Amino acid sequence: MRVINLASGSKGNVTFFEASNIKLLLDAGLTLREIEKRLELINEKAENIDAIIITHEHVDHIKGFIPFLKKYNARGYIHKSLESRVLKDLPQAIIDKISLIETYDFSIGEVKIMPFELPHDSISCLGYCFMYKDRKVAFATDLGFMPKLALDAIIGSDLVYIESNHDLKMLRNCKYPYIVKQRIMSDHGHLSNNQAAEIVLRLARHGTKYFVLSHMSENSNTLEQAYLASARLLEDSGFVLEKDVFLRYSRQDMPGNNFNFGEDKND
Ligand SMILES: [Zn+2]
Ligand SMILES: [Zn+2]
Structure with a gap:
């Protein structure tokens, strides 16, 4: 199993996943040309992608x-709730290539996909x-809080891959209009660094x-602030970084770490 984030942030999200000869993209939030370029950067070709799985309809x-x-x-x-929004005015040949899913497990080849709300x-x-086999990778970005059912999944x-969207103090002081700040902080917005850190700690205690x-x-964030929030909570709770737990971050402008499970070592 191989996983590489190709872009992450409010200007576009794409993650590459490969297992058992199946190549997937999770989200396609960059222009087509930029997706092709990022795939080239990791020595992959767009024509070899078997499927694109979408989290939600934001651009x-x-x-x-x-x-x-x-x-x-x-x-x-x-x-399936995106059917009328996304499939509107598309040629039938494209509509036929799109599967409408619900929150039930499905498979692509030997890869099992488990969606959660x-x-x-x-x-x-x-x-x-x-x-795939006994390996499991989870993606949870764009959430106002972590529901118990999602955490259980x-x-x-x-x-x-967990969202660590903003530092609360930086968000309060940044240039966004009040209404946008309210939206981001709400239960239907994005996770703060501290919220992410709490989730990281709970998952680490369960073995991730x-x-x-x-x-x-x-x-309203920096790589350092996000990293420190999770790193400090883990260390205060007795975890040794780079031994018990490995903390990385994904970036907007370039592909992130290459994770290989069941084959080569991770970098
Ligand atoms: Zn987003
Ligand atoms: Zn969103």
């Missing part, structure tokens, strides 16, 4: 989705676990070793 997750399906052979997977200000928002993952702090705000 930073879906921008390149339809252009990608128009150009390449991949299948698309979206929540997240609270966010979109029509619907899904997190996912991708499982994620527990036991080898690797978790690898975490990637994700979807960081460019205006």
